[in-house]
Amino acid sequence: MVNGQEENVAFQHTATQSSMYKFWFSEYAVDGDRGSYSHTNPQTDPWWRVDLMKVYRVNRVAITNRLSPTSDTVSRINGAVIRVGNFPDIYSNPICAVISTIPSGATANFSCGAMEGRYVIVHIPGNGKTLNLCEVEVYRYLGGNRAVDGATTQSSTSGNWISERAIDGNRGLQQLNTGCSSTLSETNPWWRLDLLHIYRVSEVVITNRKDCCAEQINRAEIRIGNSLENNGSNNPICAVIPAIPAGESYSYSCGGMEGRYVNLIIPGDMKTLTLCEVEVFGEGNRAVGGAVIQSSTFTGWFAEKAIDSNRGFQQLYTGCSSTLSETNPWWRLDLRDVYRVSEVVITNRNDSYAEQINGAEIRIGNTLENNGNYNPICAVIPAIPAGESYSYSCNGMEGRYVIVHIPGDWKTLTLCEVEVYGKDLTESAMRENVLKQLGSALAARGLTDVTLRWSQTPKRVIRKVNAKSHCSKEN
Template sequence: CKYYLLQVLLFISASLPNVAPSGTASQSTTLSDSARAWNAIDGKSDPVYYHGSCTHTAHDQSDPWWRLLLPGIYRITAVSVTNRDELAERINNAEIRIGNSAENNGNNNPRLSRTATFQCGGMEGRFVNVYLPGAAKVLTLCEVEVYGDTSSKSEDTASLPNVAPSGTASQSTTLSDSARAWKAIDGNSDPVYYHGSCTHTAHDQSDPWWRLLLPGIYRITAVSVTNRDELAERINNAEIRIGNSAENNGNNNPRCAVIPSIPAAQTATFQCGGMEGRFVNVYLPGAAKVLTLCEVEVYGGTVRRL
């Protein structure tokens, strides 16, 4: 949904609710604490930047962006943007993008050609981005409203099966026979590594990964990961990636989530909003890393068997 944004409130849809407040906002950079991304969905359309209810990226950034992550897949009919009261020309040629891919921070999602009413025609997605391509740019938004319905919202994890056991697991390296990749889909979420139901890559590996190859293309709503009972910090900043490409062992596929941390012996669930793919990877970028998973559950439904 691509629009060349004007300097006023673009479009209001009276027939559908504004779902933006239900999401989580982020942006490429932040100029100050008073200009954070969530200011654009705080319900205040005050266009005076110095009143403290607008966003602002750092000065002279290349390709700045603002992103809304919705809690599921929505059918979006329109997007409204309130511009600031001065320096209004800074928003010229910004684009609105909507879709389900987290690749390039959501900025690679589909866009439409220019239109006067800024209607999105029911485009579906969980990411709504305002993206301003070009060098030495600044992006400020005083309010973003996203009108749509939840009829296409991703299904609850509880209503879909764990399809991980139907797949084949592999990993970059294996420390020992008791730590093989299939241990993460054996149905046993025992977090005590020495009980023999967790995976473990070799020590001090660069960019270790674990991969699940499903027997077809699946629409995946969520991935749950159970961490080990000690050395829990080793999983910090691992990425969940989902897609159909085998390039780089599947690690180049779109990103569903980054795992900031999981407490020792605990399970965390990450919403993927219906991303499609047959590869589900847990990828830990960096040098001298170790990846251990005590269980991985993948919730979704079949799109196509292969």
């Protein structure tokens, strides 16, 4: 369930609770329906827990209280504690917030400030307590851990310590022998993550093993880039790890380094590389997932190859788009939503025809008139050296379409990759429009001294017809 720049990562995940009253299951608090609820028996320290299955940086938790006319049932939520962390037990994780009170049927938001964790727990300390939860929503920014959807490999594998375990969302603190990856003892062991798309990596978080061999991570190199030469270990270095204490997670700033691959390698003989978790944070390329078209197609050089996250360095003849030689050739990307574009990165072909890009215009806007070539210009490309990627600042130009075209006769447009970075405006613009319309309606009725704002991000709610108990019912 995605809302604007946030995603509810609790939706339909595995939930458990300390006890169950009648048939009010723990899963009802993560079913997307704020009219159904989970319910424990009266007991000491009742609790409810959701397993997010992966480690997330939690921005906020939204709790919906039951709808009831009696203060006794509404006040049951008072004093509940929200915890976020990587331990499944109730009391080991740090506290995000303590709920003082939530009105009947209302939803309250609690900021967790990017707390990291796989589990979100709600519990009420005390005797004779009952925990009702109509809905628990756990929001992380979409710019979260990019590693979780990637693909991994490593130079060798010790036993069943396979490479995928370093991105399974389990930092291995509870289950070292089943939650970490490891190579054999060898020369220059390495581990590689394919992010599947090019990202600007701001941060990499490494969790070290928690046993006798914590020093094995010492001097490991974190490398980020787009090359698979030497299994990716020739890419630029983000950081060298001097040491990480046993069981600790250390963060390394990469300053927006661009790359599809994240490699860890330990140079030297008789080295073992063990990783209990690798988390990667950064800005994604907005072109990925868009729709593309071009004015003509040279055999096999389809328009889609300019947004396949392969800059064409490895496979020029299968990794780039190209038109025929023609008058005013163009290539167009539909971002599907309106964005405020901060930057466009163009990768040129890596052969003797690099000059073909000279004079190309980058245009951004919302019109398809003249195939989009009437939109405003972000930049004109004087030249890009063969195989290089050049960045062009567009200073927040707004548009759904990104067009690259070359004016003139007998021109050929080849693009090995087009990357677009910026902010999605569609959701925020819709929300602002709703507020403006509501403000106009109130002003027409003489209510002008009113400040309107969203207390939470609105979303489309699909009500389900089922036999669940609802929060308006008494028990």
